[in-house]
Amino acid sequence: MTRSWTDLDDFQNFIDGGGIVEAVDDMPDDYRAEVFRFIEFHANSELMGGLTERDWIPRAPGVRLKQIFLAKTQDEIGHAHLLYQVAADMGFKDRTQMLEELFDGRSRFHNVFHYQAVTWADQIAIAYLVDAAAFASQRAVFAECTYGPYKRVLKRIISEEGFHMRHGEEMLLRLTEGTETQREMFQAALDRWWWPAVHLFGPDSDPNDPLLRWKIKSQPNEQLRHAYIQKYVPLLQSYGFRIPDDNLHYDDTFDGGKGAWLTSDIDWEPLKATMRQGGPDSRRRISNAAANYADTAWVREALQRTGAAA
Numbered sequence: 001m002t003r004s005w006t007d008l009d010d011f012q013n014f015i016d017g018g019g020i021v022e023a024v025d026d027m028p029d030d031y032r033a034e035v036f037r038f039i040e041f042h043a044n045s046e047l048m049g050g051l052t053e054r055d056w057i058p059r060a061p062g063v064r065l066k067q068i069f070l071a072k073t074q075d076e077i078g079h080a081h082l083l084y085q086v087a088a089d090m091g092f093k094d095r096t097q098m099l100e101e102l103f104d105g106r107s108r109f110h111n112v113f114h115y116q117a118v119t120w121a122d123q124i125a126i127a128y129l130v131d132a133a134a135f136a137s138q139r140a141v142f143a144e145c146t147y148g149p150y151k152r153v154l155k156r157i158i159s160e161e162g163f164h165m166r167h168g169e170e171m172l173l174r175l176t177e178g179t180e181t182q183r184e185m186f187q188a189a190l191d192r193w194w195w196p197a198v199h200l201f202g203p204d205s206d207p208n209d210p211l212l213r214w215k216i217k218s219q220p221n222e223q224l225r226h227a228y229i230q231k232y233v234p235l236l237q238s239y240g241f242r243i244p245d246d247n248l249h250y251d252d253t254f255d256g257g258k259g260a261w262l263t264s265d266i267d268w269e270p271l272k273a274t275m276r277q278g279g280p281d282s283r284r285r286i287s288n289a290a291a292n293y294a295d296t297a298w299v300r301e302a303l304q305r306t307g308a309a310a
C-alpha cells in the first residue's frame with residue numbers, strides 16, 4: 001500500500017514516531033533525492049573499494065590471504081550491487097546509468113579510494129583503519145535509517161564489514177609481531193592513511209543536515225570522527241606506532257574532565273580535492289574501473305542472451 005503525507009511536518013512526525021519509509025511510498029521529493037544521493041555515493045564507494053581489494057589478490061602473500069582478498073572483493077562488489085538496486089528503485093537513474101556516470105568521473109565516491117595503496121602494509125592499514133571507519137559510519141546509519149530497503153541491505157553489509165574489520169585487526173597484530181622492516185612498512189602506511197581515514201567521516205555536520213533530521217544519519221559526522229579517534233589513537237600507540245600528527249595530545253579537561261584525544265585542526269582540502277576527482281590516484285582508479293567494466297561487457301551480454309540478467 002502506498003502511503004503519503006500531507007506536508008513535510010506530517011512526514012517529520014511520521015519519522016519522529018519511528019516510521020520507516022518504503023520504496024512504494026509517496027515520499028517527499030527532497031527526502032527521495034537526498035536519500036538517493038546518499039545511497040548512490042555508498043554504492044559507488046563499495047564498488048571502488050572492491051576493485052582495490054581485487055588489485056591486491058595477485059600480490060597478497062600466500063594462498064590463505066589470496067582467498068581472503070578474493071572473498072573480500074566478492075563481498076564489496078556484492079554490497080555495491082545490492083545498493084545500486086536499492087538506489088535504482090528510487091526512480092532517478094537505473095544501475096547502468098549510475099555505473100556509466102561513475103566511470104565517466106561524474107559521480108562521487110569515498111575519499112579513501114582516491115589514494116594509492118603503495119605496499120602490502122597499505123592494504124593492512126586500509127583493512128585496519130578504513131574498514132573500521134566505514135563500519136562505524138555505516139553502523140551509525142543502520143542504527144536509525146528510516147528508509148526500509150536501505151536498512152535491510154545495510155544489515156547484511158554491516159555483518160560482512162564486521163569480518164573485514166576483524167581481519168584487519170588480525171593482519172595488523174601479526175605484522176606487529178614481525179620484523180623491524182615490517183613495522184617500518186606499517187608506520188609508513190599509517191603516515192599515508194591516518195588522515196584519509198579521519199577525513200572519511202567528513203567535516204562537521206550542518207546542524208540542519210536533512211539526513212540527520214530524517215534519521216538517515218543517527219549521529220553528526222564530528223561525533224563519529226571523535227569516537228573513532230578516541231578508539232584508534234591509544235590502540236595504535238599501544239602497538240608502538242606513531243600517529244602522524246605533531247599536535248595530537250590528550251586533554252584531561254575536555255568535556256568537563258572526561259578527557260579526550262585531540263588532533264590538530266583538520267585540513268579538509270585533501271578531502272575536497274577527492275570530491276573533485278583531484279585526489280592523488282583518482283584518475284588511475286576511475287580509468288581502471290572503467291576498463292574493468294569494458295572488459296566484463298561480454299559477461300553481461302552473455303547473461304542477457306540467456307535471459308539471466310535483470
Ligand SMILES: [Fe+2]
Binds near residue numbers: 046075076079157161
Ligand atoms: Fe563493503
Ligand SMILES: [Fe+2]
Binds near residue numbers: 076
Ligand atoms: Fe569492507
